[in-house]
Amino acid sequence: MKYAYYPGCSSHSTARDMHESAAAVARALGIELVEIDGWSCCGATAAHQTDRVLAASLPASNLLLAKQMGLDTVVTCAACYSRMKAANHEVSTSPDMHKKVADTVGRPYDGSVAVRHLVEVLLEDVGIEKLRKSFVQSLGGLKVASYYGCLLVRPHNVTNFDDAENPTSLDRLVEAMGGHSVDWPCKVDCCGGGLNLTRTDMVVKLSGSIIDMAAAAGADCIAVACPMCQASLDLRQSDMHKKSGRRYQMPILYVTQLLGLCLGISPKELGFNRLMVPAFSVLHSLSAKGSL
Amino acid sequence: MTIKIGKAKPGTGLKPVVEEMSGVNLNLCYQCRKCSAGCPVAGVAESAPSEVIRRLHLGAGNELLESKLVWMCLSCETCYGRCPMQINFAAVIDALRSLSIARGTRAPRGNMPLFNRMFLENVRIFGRSYDLSMIAGYKLGSGKLMDDAEKFPSMLMKGKMAILPPSGADKKAVRRIFGRAGKKGAKTR
Numbered sequence: 018m019k020y021a022y023y024p025g026c027s028s029h030s031t032a033r034d035m036h037e038s039a040a041a042v043a044r045a046l047g048i049e050l051v052e053i054d055g056w057s058c059c060g061a062t063a064a065h066q067t068d069r070v071l072a073a074s075l076p077a078s079n080l081l082l083a084k085q086m087g088l089d090t091v092v093t094c095a096a097c098y099s100r101m102k103a104a105n106h107e108v109s110t111s112p113d114m115h116k117k118v119a120d121t122v123g124r125p126y127d128g129s130v131a132v133r134h135l136v137e138v139l140l141e142d143v144g145i146e147k148l149r150k151s152f153v154q155s156l157g158g159l160k161v162a163s164y165y166g167c168l169l170v171r172p173h174n175v176t177n178f179d180d181a182e183n184p185t186s187l188d189r190l191v192e193a194m195g196g197h198s199v200d201w202p203c204k205v206d207c208c209g210g211g212l213n214l215t216r217t218d219m220v221v222k223l224s225g226s227i228i229d230m231a232a233a234a235g236a237d238c239i240a241v242a243c244p245m246c247q248a249s250l251d252l253r254q255s256d257m258h259k260k261s262g263r264r265y266q267m268p269i270l271y272v273t274q275l276l277g278l279c280l281g282i283s284p285k286e287l288g289f290n291r292l293m294v295p296a297f298s299v300l301h302s303l304s305a306k307g308s309l
Numbered sequence: 310m311t312i313k314i315g316k317a318k319p320g321t322g323l324k325p326v327v328e329e330m331s332g333v334n335l336n337l338c339y340q341c342r343k344c345s346a347g348c349p350v351a352g353v354a355e356s357a358p359s360e361v362i363r364r365l366h367l368g369a370g371n372e373l374l375e376s377k378l379v380w381m382c383l384s385c386e387t388c389y390g391r392c393p394m395q396i397n398f399a400a401v402i403d404a405l406r407s408l409s410i411a412r413g414t415r416a417p418r419g420n421m422p423l424f425n426r427m428f429l430e431n432v433r434i435f436g437r438s439y440d441l442s443m444i445a446g447y448k449l450g451s452g453k454l455m456d457d458a459e460k461f462p463s464m465l466m467k468g469k470m471a472i473l474p475p476s477g478a479d480k481k482a483v484r485r486i487f488g489r490a491g492k493k494g495a496k497t498r
Contacts, residue, residue, distance in 0.1 A: 026438035031469050055479035057436040062384060063428035066406045066421070069330070071490035075432075078482055111332065121489040122482075171386040172397070181390050207349045207385035214447060215419035216381065217456065223349055252460065291467040 018142055020133075021083040022050035023101070025094035025244075026058050032094065032244030034288025038273035039093045039135055041287060045280045046143055046151060050091060053082050059100040062211050069107075073114060074121040076104035080130040081122065089131040091138055093273070095243030099168035099176065101132040106175045134169060134178065136186050136242050136272065145193050153281040155195030157304035161275070162199050162236035163187035164227065166246040167207050181205070187240050187272050194279045195306070201234035203227045210245030217256065224249045225257040228267050238268040238299050240275060247271060251293045268296035278303055322368035323408065330404035337394040338362045344388035344398055354378040358388045358398045361405075374409040378402070380417035423450045433487045436478025441470060 028036030043050050060075035080101060083090040092098040107114040109128030119125040139148065165184050173181035182205060188198035209216075209223035228250060231239050241247045247269050254265035269292070277287040278300070289296055328335055338359070345357030354377040364373055373379075379402060388398040410422055427446035431439045448454050464470040 026440075026475065029475055030438070030440045030471050031464075033468050055477065055482070057478040057480075057483045058432040058438050060432065061428070061438070063425035063432075065384070065403055066425055067410070067429060068407060068490055069403065071429075071486065074486045074490060075483070078479075078486060082479075121486050123485060123489075167383075167385040167387070171390045172399075173390060174395075205387075207383050207387070209349070209383060211383045211385075212381070212419065212421075214444065214457075215421045215424050219350065219353065219381070219383075222353075252464075255460070291469055293463070293467075 018047065018138070019049040019051065019088060020091040020138065021086045021088040022052045023056055023059075023079060023083070023090055023092050023097060024052060025092065025097040026061075027094055027096075027244040031248050034274065034291040035093055035244050035247065035271045037286065037288040038271050038277050041282045042139075042273045042276050042280060043135070045277070045282060046139075046148075048138065048143065051086065051088065053079060053086070053090070055082060059097045061096055061100065065100070065103070070114070070117045070121055072100070073104045073107040074118050076101040077108060077118050077126040078122045080104065080128075080132070081124060081126050083130050084126075089133055091133055091135055093135050093242075095134065095166065095168035096245055098132060098134050102176050104128070105130070105132060134242065136169075136190070137178065139276070140186055140189065145189060148190070148276075149193050152194060152279040152306055154279050154303050155306050156191070156275065156279065156299075157195060157302040159196045159299060159302040160199050160235050160237045161191045161196045162201050162231035162234060162239045163191060163204060163272075164231070164239050164241050164246060164250075165204050166210075166241070166243050167205065168243060168245075170205050187242060190272055190276065191240060194275060195304075196275070199231070199234045199236050201230055201236070203230045208246045208249035210243075210249045213245070213249060213253075217253070220249050221253055221256045221260055224253050225261070225265075228254070228257065228265060232267060236267070237302070238270055238296065240270055240272045242272055254294055266294060268292065268294050268299055270296060270299065275299075279306075318370070321370040322365070323370060323373055323405075324365040324368070326408065327365060327401055327404045330407060331397065331400035333397050333401055335362055335365055335396070335401070338366075338396055339394070341393060343391045343393065344396075347387040347391050349385060349387070350378070350381045350383060354381040362396075362398070362401070365401075371412060371414070374405060374412065374414040376405075377417065379405045379409055380419070380421045420447075420451045423447060429487075433484060434480075435474050435476075436480040436483040437475040439471075439474045441472060442474065
């Protein structure tokens with residue numbers, strides 16, 4: 018299993034733990050991630066809010082680099098995933114956009130490079146059975162709320178990720194790890210991430226209600242697959258406390274951090290020391306495989 | 310709430326230009342309001358997606374660009390995901406944002422256009438996002454200097470904020486894209 022790997026800008030900044038845990042898990046499972054040489058920013062929210070051609074051209078230039086490698090592109094950031102899938106959609110469904118992007122990038126791009134989230138690779142290419150066999154530890158019945166947010170599942174005709182209203186990819190991984198995936202209603206709600214710096218009040222409101230719902234459903238932690246969701250839910254708990262006076266202590270973990278623990282990788286290597294809300298409770302619930 | 314709509318001058322309505330920019334046919338909307346029911350910011354933004362579409366139908370002009378929803382929209386795409394006519398309202402909002410920048414509409418609370426400009430300017434220079442520089446630029450421009458100041462030391466300690474600028478991107482390719490895309494991201498204000 019060999020893929021072109023697009024780490025995305027956050028992997029060197031706010032989401033180093035996402036990058037570290039993804040790389041460690043891939044290594045442990047024999048997934049070869051070859052970083053795209055010279056990759057650049059996908060443009061994220063700022064580009065698509067500013068100019069449609071710019072928004073499609075920045076991902077397209079990266080996908081052209083991946084095309085030369087002849088490999089599927091694997092992404093760990095849900096925002097990069099969304100922008101790359103959107104670019105593929107734009108150039109392959111609109112001849113006008115195809116032309117404009119070709120003029121902007123300097124080479125034509127046909128939208129043919131497959132873009133996949135690491136979670137899809139884990140479920141579809143590695144498979145639950147192989148994962149189960151590779152685990153050396155169990156989550157020991159830890160109650161996990163799987164949170165997908167917006168960018169993986171919407172718009173569904175563009176991303177094609179799982180189900181738009183009730184995805185179960187992360188839940189299946191949690192169950193395979195010996196965790197208990199809680200039933201809760203906020204799986205695909207928005208954390209407000211796009212307004213993190215500009216309208217922090219909205220992020221505190223939206224992310225606060227997501228954490229409240231996870232806590233009400235009995236979750237010990239929330240599993241995510243998006244660095245913007247992780248930042249909103251983890252970093253903003255201190256602001257939620259300031260606003261409501263209630264204490265928030267909900268660990269927000271990348272699903273790859275949980276997978277890494279079950280694969281026997283050390284918490285430090287998985288970036289646990291970088292979390293704002295510590296995850297001691299998660300580490301304490303780990304048990305030897307098969308002891309459940 | 311009551312929406313007041315003045316008598317539109319013929320030819321000043323935004324609908325045709327929004328449709329052209331977004332590639333969306335707004336005539337497909339029959340006001341079922343599913344979009345508004347699922348919108349996480351409609352309540353706070355004081356205007357809902359279906360209402361913005363209706364105002365476009367009725368000939369709304371530049372005054373629509375002052376709607377709070379234009380810059381409060383999270384691009385979560387719940388509206389698009391649930392629309393029975395598959396109207397891409399997120400693309401409509403993106404078109405309204407581009408128009409709002411091009412026509413010099415007053416900056417909204419939180420100044421998202423400034424944030425976007427800082428973000429894209431850093432991408433244009435470094436080829437990748439340089440959070441420290443982007444945030445500094447946004448804070449200086451918006452005057453929100455002390456916001457989140459208490460988080461900064463722990464983010465640095467935990468390695469969640471890189472001090473040095475990113476390296477490794479094909480900067481030439483990125484600059485070419487920005488140059489050809491009309492420098493809209495870097496130059497508009």
